[in-house]
Amino acid sequence: MKDEQIDAVAKILKSMSHPIRLKILCLLQDRELSVGDIRKEVETTNANVSQHLNILRNQGIIDYRKEANFIYNRITDKRILDLILNMQKLFCPDFEK
């Protein structure tokens, strides 16, 4: 890897390396969810979820769609889905896909 690529990948990993954000990404693997949906799973405040989503958005990992007064989030970067899948295979002994 070139230095630029290393910096870019490190940034991506950094944005994924917070437990709440990693969990959000896992939850969004196969569906889209609103901030409130996520909050129910993650045990924190809406504001906090919103902030973490923002970090993932700024990194270009997720995108959203507005419907009524809900915002539905989904993963846009196919490579992230691939990476998460790989991590599940590697680090979760009981993972099957």
Place this chain on the structure above:
Amino acid sequence: MKDEQIDAVAKILKSMSHPIRLKILCLLQDRELSVGDIRKEVETTNANVSQHLNILRNQGIIDYRKEANFIYNRITDKRILDLILNMQKLFCPDFEK
């Protein structure tokens, strides 16, 4: 992924998400290197390299072997090698293996 697994994986990602540490891991993909060897590639101080190596050691990602007054570092966790390979494939368009 279970919450425990998420926390564990997040910790691993965090330890890999610093540019210097990610570069160290790339350098160690197929060989072992001393602190001095690494410093030459990474453009920082020995003390700084040493600190980063320590973080990776504490995370159980790398191990070392002592010979004379050199310490040779290598990656011990096969899964990390796998993960790095996957990241190279995903994020480095020109990567072939």
Place this chain on the structure above:
DNA sequence: CGAGTATTAAACTAATTGCTAAAATAAATT
């Protein structure tokens, strides 16, 4: 042993991060 090299540890500063609470925005419902 003593000089030189490699590595680690400690102390400190500066910068970043994570979280909470509160205020602001936006849309739906009454």
Place this chain on the structure above:
DNA sequence: AATTTATTTTAGCAATTAGTTTAATACTCG
């Protein structure tokens, strides 16, 4: 229009992290 629901933004604080410098340790070789 006022209220409710959902989300975002802001400000502030505590905690963590990164990097520099300095000192200490470990080992080799002459």
